[in-house]
Amino acid sequence: MYAIGIDVGTTNCKVCLYRLAELQLIKKHSFITPKKSSEYGSDFDISGLWLGIVDGLSRVATAVSDPENIVTISVASVGEAGVLLDADDRVMGPVMTWYDTRTQPQLEHIVSRIGESRLYEITGIPAHSNYSLNKILWLIEHCEHQTPASWLCMAEYVAFRLSGVKRAEYSLASRTLAFDITQDCWSAEICSAVDIPIGLFSPLVAAGTPTGELLAELSEATGISRSAKISISGHDHMVGSVAVGITEEQQILNSTGTTEGLLVVLSKPAATERYYQSRVSNGHHVLREAYTLYASLPSAGYAIEWFSHLFNLKPADFTSMTRWLMNKGAAETPTDSFLIPHLRGSGPPKRTIYAKGLMYGVEDRTDPEAFLKAVFHGLCYELRHLLETYESLTGSRWPSLMVIGAACQNPYWLQLKATILNREIVACKIPEAVSRGAALLGARGAGFEPGDVSLPAESLERYQPDAKSAERFDIVYQQIYKQLYETKIHIENQMNRT
Template identity: 80%
Template sequence: MYAIGIDVGTTNCKVCLYRIADLELIKKYSFITPKKITEYGSDFDINELWQGVVNGLGQVANAVKDPENIVSISVASVGEAGILLDTADNIIGPVMTWYDTRAQPQLERIVSRISESRLYEITGIPAHSNYSLNKILWLMDHAGQQQPAAWLCMAEYIAFRLSGVKRAEYSLASRTLAFDISRNGWSEEICSALDIPLSLFSPLVLAGEPTGELLAELSEKTGIARSAKISISGHDHMVGSVAVGISGEDQILNSTGTTEGLLVVRKQPSASESYYQSRVSNGHHVLPDAWTLYASLPSAGYAIEWFTRLFNLKPADFNCMTNWLMSKGAAESPTDSFLIPHLRGSGPPKRSIHAKGLVYGVEDQTDSEAFLKAVFHGLCYELRQLLETYETLTGSHWKSIMVIGAACQNPYWLQLKSTILNREIVACKLPEAVSRGAALLGARGVGFQTGDITLSEDLLVRYQPHETSGRGFDRVYQQIYKHLYASKIQIENQLNRT
């Protein structure tokens, strides 16, 4: 028997076929997430994306002789982004990327009607223009004659196109700014205050719970049996955590990609004043009766992409550069230069869409190699600040951090993480963790018992901090980075108020 996991990501989309018995990856189909360049930045090209998913399903099904044994298709995706549909299921307006900022005026409207502290008390997440509610209001303001009838997050929309059934999933609902985290349902208070019909939001289902079967025309087109069950597996970072067995508060996950975040699985959410002031997010996990503490830094892999564009580097050239840095011991060589990587705004604990990147330590001899080190140093300092915020809030201390995603392909970055954070870094070489987690949740949803996830040591690479160079990095972090960070945020806040 087989299960398919779909990962709709910011940069790439993947459709992966797994054998359920051992969760072996049989076939992967990937494509660049299609976007349209607009005056605001970029939107997802949802029609082209949908065609890529359908093509991918056909490709992976064709890799096995018995595609009728594909029993489930489950979809994970980025959070916040989604699609507004009218009464005839036509798409209203553009499909904004999660990091789009055009809905800032709508956020101002929201907080004028419900205070930021009350929003956090209800939803467990800080008011920010990225969240779905702002996008919904923007689209409603620009809907023209179309009558808004339904909002679906990205994974929910793909599942709807596969099955014809509209449903919402809890971990994605937690990223909308319209979900009541204490009542465990859509917030009547928020919808009423903003004149949004509660019916705009679909009934909620658990991650992996079947919402329907594959539509007949898609079965014929892809070769997958009509009886294959469709489900929503949820928010990609949470789905990836399932694939590597993160399930308790004694564990912490660093999920990396276009962004990177820190994820802790918890027994209950916390929307106290200290959590609110730190701008960290609570939410539903994709596991039953589990919650998350999660915060994302907007520029991780994106900062690296920006660097390669800046110096016109091909992927092979970039890989050679980082491999050379690692081989010459650059991960053990502190410098006074770094990038504060606020290329798409800042993450917690001082979250702002108005934050800008800042490079410190550039000299007349600075070349592309030195600049790349500054980028990586800054990414690690930013992650350290977030980790320290977590530990202050929770009273926990994590000696080891599991890493999944793009960073696991970069030993230089991983060693820097270990030394600058002063923690063991455990890099998981498991390919396509999000798609695997989606397939696992979908298989469980149709009754297959997959058991607990235990990763063999050959899938893990462990990095230990370098004590001597760690002291040098700590000096830069404490004496320079933190002071410049605080001053920069203060200046940006003042400019934003004028």
Template identity: 40%
Template sequence: MYIVSIDVGTTNTKVCLYELPEFRLREIEKFATSQTFENGQTDVDAEQIWSEVLQALKNLSNKVENPQQIKQITVSSFAQTVVLQDSQGKVITPTIAWFDPRTKKEAEEVKDTFGEEKLYHRTGINAHSNQSLTKLLWLKHHKQLAFQRMDKWTCMSGFIASRLTGICATDWSLASRTLLFDINEKVWADDLIETFGLDKETFPELVESGAQIASIKDSISQETGLSKDVSISISGHDHMAGSISTGLQKKTEILNSTGTTEGLLLLGEEPHLSDAFRNFAISNGSYVIDLEYTLYGSMPTAGQSFTWIANALNRSLEDIPGMCQEILEEYENDFAAMMDRMQVFIPHLRGSGPPIRSSTSKVMIYGATDQTTDHDILFSMIAGLCFELKQLKDVYETHAESNIPRMKVIGPAVKNPLWLQLKADILQSDILAYEIEEAVAKGGAMLSASKQGLVDTLPKQETKTYTPNKDREKALEDFYKQFYLPLYHLKNQFEGKG
């Protein structure tokens, strides 16, 4: 028996076939998430993504001896991007990428019209150019004819699910990122919809994460060779779906989901709607498991930083793992010498995340000399990524009154021992690295299969643990307080955000 889990990521889309009950990854179809770039703006090509997903489903169906054994398809994706469709189900372009900053003016409009405090207490998130409402308003202002043709809109995973079922839906976790969802009542916020002149008839149906929406359409069944009884579900926001594969515990564990971006996810029994979290721009959300809530803060750059630095150093991206291994050996054997050469590297390549979120924040490097090597710069950049996470973790522990001794890591970081050891030493936490191939897709599969009764229990995943070294921990804490934080605050003052 099998389940297919689709993960539409910012960089790549993965269509994974898992064999139950062990959730063994049998096959994977992977392709770049189609995007177009023009004049500093990024659009997602939803039709091309669907075309490639459909082809991947055909390929997987052909690779299974008996396609009737594929029982479910579930879809997770990045949040905030909205796909508009007309009455015939055709995509109305543009589909603005979640990170595209063109909607800054609309974010200010939302904040000024509804009120920042009232908005946060209602939706659990701040007005920001990333959020879905700002994209809908930009399209309303700038693409009026296209906007008027809209029959329905939904999030990216909901779009794929709609092509599979004919039903336009989204789950609570993705609705939580729209600025249009009442986080307390778990319904669309009618007053927000009315305030901004939107039509509730165009909104997707709200569904439970991982629960069956419908069976696959007959036309898709015939085209792919899949059974017409295949159940379709939305497993939600990618970071949240991925956490299922780790068995994340409330309050005492935090998930570090790494990819193009990097985020910290903390689970609780209720949303945290205090002014402290609002000021830090920490997002509340509805979790993919019923009656639980999330605190989530993200860094705009993580894995993308390694691509950038490879280009900046005129290196191949394939060189970076070997460099990191060499740095790790020196880090463990001659730490004092490395600290003497360490720079402050504030990695705001695409702006900054909490505690001071800004889409215009810039990179800062201090401390380089004519003796600085490529290894020194790479080491300092990775440490900078960890210092950024440390600030965010400190906010969680202070204002959510949680002691978080363990951090669970999924994504590309688990293949980088230097990055993981630096996380342990800088964040002063045990780091449990989940070496799960396609953790988001696997978590989505586990969620959907368990919710719909395909399995009774979920298998435990193997981990590798990295523990803090007390001597390095103290030296890095001193560096953080004496150099990193003062220059971080100075930079923010210079950029007008202090």
């Protein structure tokens, strides 16, 4: 038997077919997440995305001689982004990316009705324009000729198109700003305060729970059995954590992609004043009785993409450049140059959409290789700042971080993480962790328990900090990076108030 895991990402979408016995990846189809240019930047092209997923299902199904034995399809996606539908299930307005900032006026309206601290107390997440509720209010305001009937986050929408059944999943619900994290339900208080019907949100199901079966027309188009169970596996970072076994509070995951974040498993939400002041997010885990502490840095892989475009580098050129830096020993060579990578605003503990990137240490001799070093140094300093925030809040210290995602293909970045964070880095080199987690959750939810899904030792690569270099990086971090960070954020906040 087989299971399919779908990962709807910011940059790429992946449709992956696994043999259930040992959760072995049989076939992967990947395509660039289609977007449309707009006056605000870009929106998801939801029609193109859907066609890409159907095509991907068809392609992976041909990899096996018995596609009727594909028993589950489960979908993970980015958080915050979603689709507003009218009573006839027509898409209302644009499908905004999760990082879209046009909704700042809607956030200000929400805060004026409820208050930031009360919002955090209810939802466990800090007020921010990224969250779904802001997008819903913007769409209602700008689509006056249509009456909204339902909101579905991205994975929920794809699952709806596959099965015809609308359901919401807990980990995605907890990224909407309309979910009560302590009561485990949609917040009547928030919906009432902003004048939207609570019925806009679908009934909640646990990650991996079947919501229906594959529609007949899709079975015919893809060759996959009509009886295949469809489910929502949830928020991509949480889904990826399941794939690599991050299930206990003693562990911490660094999930990397377009963004990168730190995820810790909690037994209950931590929506106290101290956590609120640091702007870290509580959420529901995809594991039903667990919660998460999660914070995202908006630019990680995106900063690398930005650098590549800036210098017009092809992927092979970029790979060659990082390999050259690694061979040169540059991963252990501190410099005073770095980028504060606030290209799409800043993450915790000073989270704001008004933050801008800042390059420090540029000289007349700065070449593309030195510039790239500065980008990577800055990404690692930013991650260290977030890690220290976590440890200050929780009282824990994590001597080792597990890494999944794009960074695992870049030994230079991994060695820098180890040295600048002064921790062991364990790179989990399993392909497509999010799709794997989605397939695992979907299979279990449908009653199919895979065999041994523990990670093989050869999939884990360990990086240790260089002690001497760590001391020198620490000086730059403490004496320059943190000082410039605080000054920059202060100036930006002052400018925003004027």
